[in-house]
Amino acid sequence: MSIQFNNETFRDDYSFHNSEWAIKRFPFPFHEDSYMYSMNAEQHQGGPDGSVYEKRFDVDEHYVSEMQDRAKVLADDPLRCQSLPHMTLAGWDLLELIMVSKSEDYPDLFELHRDGNQWRWVNKPLGIDDPFTFLDDTTLPYGPMEYITRQTQGDFALLDQREENLWMDAGMITTQADWSLDFDIGMNFFEWHAPVPKANEMGIFKRALKYLINIPQGSPGRRLNWTMTVNPLLDTSPENYHKWGIQKTTLTPENIGAKQHLRVELQTFFRLPRSNALAFPIRCYLCSFQDLTTMPKWGRRLHRVIRDLPDELATYKGFIDNRPMMLDYLSKFDDGLPTSPGIFPEPETEPPLKT
């Protein structure tokens, strides 16, 4: 299997698109017809063939273009990648985890050759072939976290663990759902989650932290989170909100199917061996409403979830003003038939839309 990488943009002319393969494997985040925050974590030990859960770090058709977009974001604003001084070892841990995983999971795309601390990393899609000395910062063009995350889809937070808490002390954050690493760096788990409505009162963050600080090496976990984005814009940062916020007002009943995207984050958690830090990759997947609704189960369910979502969540996620237009569009894909449990689209068994 070799992946055909798209040549596409996540800004300006927005030529981003999903192939049929990408639509079918899209991580639809709703396992039932309603949604509320919950401690929805499970083991990250593979998944169905071809699904985004199969590999430790999923590589898909958007890889090369996403890395080009990240390079542009960083050129405009270097503060999107920061690491406090005590986090360098965790950066090396992360580099090792990604290089080992990708070279084992995608041997046709990535190679890692190791002779003691003399390493050579080959990244064929990006045309990189770098010899370097493991744990020697002077032998790479960037710090270890920045080096490897410029070559890996998804945002990355590195959490230092101390005082029974997690501290966001390093990160590469360029595809975020409207939060700022530069503002949040150095905060603990409860501080950076402070703006989230309801979840704290529901006791979710207490349970989530307990689960995270007990994740052992070799037993990674995962969960899905989601929001809404108008246009396939990866960099929905607060830093640039004064530039992209206006795009939310460009939806019309005619263009909403193409412009409105469900934005899903596959969040994974890995304990790192030397630093005991926690790596938190946040991988963003985008899918337009018109592509999602090609799967009858997803069309039915998305309509019901968005219709019944509490206002507080729709406000926090930033789409309360557009919700009525979304529902007008989505209602056409909901014929009232029941949906099967689970997130997978089941196109072979789910009944087609009644017209």
Add this chain to the structure above:
Amino acid sequence: MSKFEFPPSIGSRPIWGTLEPRTGASHLFIADAHGAEAIIDVATPELMETGHIIFISRGTDYADKLRALAPAQFYEGPSYDASLPRIKRVLSDAKMGLQVYLSGTEGLMGQATNEATSAGVPPAAIQTDHRGSTARRMQCVHCKGFTEDVETDPFVCSHCGLNLFVRDHYSRRLAAYQGVCVDAEDPGNVPAQKGIYE
């Protein structure tokens, strides 16, 4: 002047305390404006024997009252920025057993806390007491500039000129709240200004 009761807020914003006399090898007080009242409330002859008061008067006339407490050292400065080199110098001598007392505005307490901890003062040896103005030190998330003493929501960023909405999300590292463009989705439609706690 009575103390302002901050309404309940989100988990990132700090909770200020009330100064209490502690035993310690020496005592450093840093206050601005009405923060002087907290020093007057807590002062004892023992504390003042090894006490150093750094007071940023900001137009108030507490200086004489503070001097009358007879601290071992007293300094009056016009602004936090002007007194910062002195604060750093004093903290560079910080020894085991130093007690730090911060009082006045949130901006002063937040910034001085960072100076003290980065000089190695353990957080447990730092006390705070909010007095006087409830104005906030704000960081513009867009241009990263800080605007001091913000009393209204929204306000205009003193660096880039955007109209910013005052969030409760607070960074201890920056000693600031976050300001975010208020009219991004409807340029020019800026809500009427009101007091932050109105």
